[in-house]
Amino acid sequence: MSIRTPFSMRLNEAERQVLEERAGAMPLAAYIKSVVLAEDAPRYRKRRTPPIAEQQLLAEVLARLGQSRTANNLNQIAKHLNQGTLVVDEELEADLKAALADVAWMRVTLMRALGVSS
Structure with a gap:
């Protein structure tokens, strides 16, 4: 026997009315489950994982x-x-020149890793 955990969803009045109309005589929860769990x-697309090259660039920035x-x-x-x-x-x-060079390198590297053109 599986444990049932509650799930809550907030709807405005118009959204709830649409769902109730579509559900007809079916209980609202049963209707929502039938629609959401339908084959x-x-x-939605899974989150894109950054390619290894991008991860390497980000790791370099973090290391620096x-x-x-x-x-x-x-700050000082x-x-x-x-x-x-x-x-x-x-x-x-x-x-100061070294700090500026570091910041410029980090900016360019982060933009490249994120696929943003400068």
Whole structure:
């Protein structure tokens, strides 16, 4: 004997009226089950699983994010900029250029993995 679990569905008045009219003398729940569980009931596509190449690109971006302190470094730079204590020296300039390159690479790689043209 299988356990029956309840299923709830919200309908507005017009939707319920249409279903009741279509069900005729048949109980509404029985009618809904007969339509939904029918062999010729519409089937929707399964979710598309990304191809291996796309998964590899996404993994590369996640790995780079995990290894990088870019987000933290940019946050610290913004903090000093807002406080008026930012001193731009050669090291900071190099860090900013590296961060920009990382962000640009991530953007291009994510767009490619998602199949979006730039």
